[in-house]
Amino acid sequence: MIRKLLYSILLVPLFCYGQGNNHFVDKGLFATKGTLAIGFPSAYSGTNIYINGNMEYYLEQNVSFRGGLSIFMGTSGADAVFKHNSSLFTGFYYHAKTNNHLDPYIGLEPGVSLTQLKAPDIQFMVLNPQESSYPTRVSPLISGTIGINYYASTFTHLFIEAKYITGNHTSDIKGVSLNEFRIAFGFGFNFWAIKKKEE
């Protein structure tokens, strides 16, 4: 499933170059996205669920600056390791030039995570007096993103993207890797903050 999605993300841009001559994105475009994201952690089993949102401004035709927030909603398919695992990212994106309304992109976004491990039940804690106080920690993250937008109309767009995140949650017990492959897709809104130049 993940492989198919990845192939889709990587292959779709290849078909973007022979589709007419109507490049949509340009300096002054403001776009915002809100959707669900699913994360596949490498350190433990289960699928993390996030509410994902970001805002993006095109500084020039093929460069944008983005800020985004992922709010952790829990873990599906296995016992939750984290009680909190939300993250905030800011970074730059490079958009490949196409001749249509498709907008493939890659991005580099450093970020921070707000994480707290889920405490085990009371019985376990009585038997293990040395156990942690499970503090909430803020940790730096490195992330890289690849994806594609389809600007279907003047005000809305569709997108699909894959993000790889790396980081560590550290506390007063053994650290847990925050490495995760995250997929998000859905639709967003966009408008021109600066009127687009006519070609």
Added chain:
Amino acid sequence: MKKLAFIFFVFCSLSSFGNKNYLRVKEDNFQKGQLSFGVRSTISLFSQSGNYKGIGAGWQVRYRIAEHLNSEWFADWIVTDIGGLGSRYDSHIGESMLIYPFSNPNAAGHFTPYVLGGFCGDYTKIEANIFYNDYTKTYSTNTKDRWSFATQLGLGTHYNFTKWFDISFTTQYILHAGKDIHSDIETNSLGEKYLHIHQQKGNNLEGHLFFTINANFVIADIIK
């Protein structure tokens, strides 16, 4: 090795200034006065606490002093998991000078190599995970911190996606001078490994090797 590297840098600088295209490039592609903002991701490859990979994030501002000279003002913060037994936190605020030894710096679609040197201030904290303390006969943690200053030297390259936007890759060695702080992995009377943090009197030197990838966009041209 150090001598060879030094001779190489000096030679590169001299050869680039002797290039006949230099003056033409300067006229066509003048970058002096540009102010750019960027984000940075850092990987710390080793430190006094051992060969553990640290992950960091931060920001930077660059001001282009001359066509072949740039300044980078940065702040970053790195977290390292020390073998599952403790954590190390490093924060840096500093400045680096970037020297472009070759001609045609910042041409779109090209790599621009540079030599980098500078200084920074640093705050380090090492925290041990909960362990059984043989002296107090209880489970406890231990934390120590220090401030230091540092000097750095490195090599890197920009890749200029456009005239205004680049991605840069840098490897730099940072040498810190400050109060001693270091940690060792030891075993307690229960046979469990734990992180023993030491802080001896007097100053000490400590080196780190960093790899940084950053993205920068020119936000203003102060001279124009």
